[in-house]
Amino acid sequence: MSKIYELTVEACEPGDIITYHPMRLAAALRIKDVNRLAVETNLMGDKALVTIYPHDPLARVIPNHPQMLVMDDRGRIWIGRYHNGRPSLLRLYDPQSGSAQRLLLFGTTGAGKSTAGQIILAAMKRSGIAVLYADLKGGQSAPEAFGQSGHGSDGNVAWRVTTQEGTMAQLRTTWLTMMDRQERYSRMGRSKFLRDRPDPLIYQIVDEANRLLERGAPYRDEATFYIKDIGRTGRSLGIGIGLFAQAGHLEEMGGSDTLRAMLKEGEVVLLRWTSSMMKQLVTDGLLPTGMVLAPIPKYAGEADLVSQFDEEQQDDDLPGTQGTAYNVNGRYPSSKMRFWSIGSHIPTEGLDPMVLDLYGPGAPPEIEQVAWDLIGDAYGRRLDGMAAYRAVFPEPDEDEEGEDGGGKKNGSGGSRAASPVPAAVPKPRARTLRDRIQAVLDAHDDPLDALQILELVNADGGRAVKLGSVRNTLTAIRN
Ligand SMILES: Nc1ncnc2c1ncn2[C@@H]1O[C@H](COP(=O)(O)OP(=O)(O)OP(=O)(O)O)[C@@H](O)[C@H]1O
């Protein structure tokens, strides 16, 4: 069996749309591995193309050479391929309108968001894009995406932070850079951003963005303000934003209407999801109405029922489907694609040399020098944590009393005049255990027991808690 079969299907009655369940279709066609089947529907939904492959066509998706990650002259990067071998492209820049994009990578835990993110980050370094990268998993999501230590030094992104405070400092830095560009461009009489003439395209990326934006997160409101404003205003100034998240619904993503609008117009990639997450994405209008996407199973390959008494029974692990996704704004939104498979086969002790190769050696592109004085020390010294935060959000009394030069010394004094948002350090709201447990429950479809919840809560980057407290809070939530 080595042939590929292709069937064209049409709805019975004019006006009908084709709906199908991938498992049922596979069963009807006597196909045991649902991954061998690809179904593509047209925009009207009344025609479909069913392709049956002899093997899972997305089992091995290997990039030929890192150079192929470089953005093409239409502003697109090559992130992987479709089942039919065609390239899957993601737009980072639209040269016609001169605009940067808003990227969204959604998927459940382990679906491959951060790895897909590394492909995008490497493509950005190779394409001359300056990247501010916040990893709210403490730097564990993409260790190879390490940042510069100062101007001109080596790194794979211009600035990486790994804390909530560092992320806020980055968002404000990106926002100040944007304001500076707005002023400079209007003086030049420019309505459009022209890449590298003279400023680089910039991207602000937040991995695990749900931790920044979920209910009870300490800087949720401020972060929502910056993300919204960068999303709205940054486009025509060459400043894009990318969020990688496992959020199921927009309430967990800041929840505001403007953010919703921003997400709706963004470049969306959906990795494996949970059913509640998909429902929410559809009801929240993130997906075009009528779009039918077959779920991505967790494993590929045939899982057959074997007699309990069969001694020959094999218990080989089935291959996973991580990195498989729908590129919703790409050429074939309802066709499965897979991100390049990257990295060494066996986990490496330290940074993975194969991933480092994707980025290539040397210094990454940086924010333009004309903005350095304005955006200040947090960027200049590539700070993180509270130090970064204080450098961009100086306490008002520090400045007024001029104890140690305050805001002026750290270079952010001049910037504050241009800011409509609180100049004082916003007081982080303490996240209660209830908030943290609720976030875990919201992110999981399957029932969890108290021990699993304890483990997930303790992995969220907050204070360590005990099983008893989790049990008590669960009782309170239930009542
Ligand atoms: N494109 C890929 N190429 C090779 N391996 C991949 C790819 N995508 C995912 N993987 C594998 O799957 C694992 C999980 O992927 P990743 O950490 O990117 O998922 P995630 O969605 O970011 O998960 P989390 O929610 O835990 O952050 C990785 O450790 C990696 O081994």
Ligand SMILES: [Mg+2]
């Ligand atoms: Mg991740």
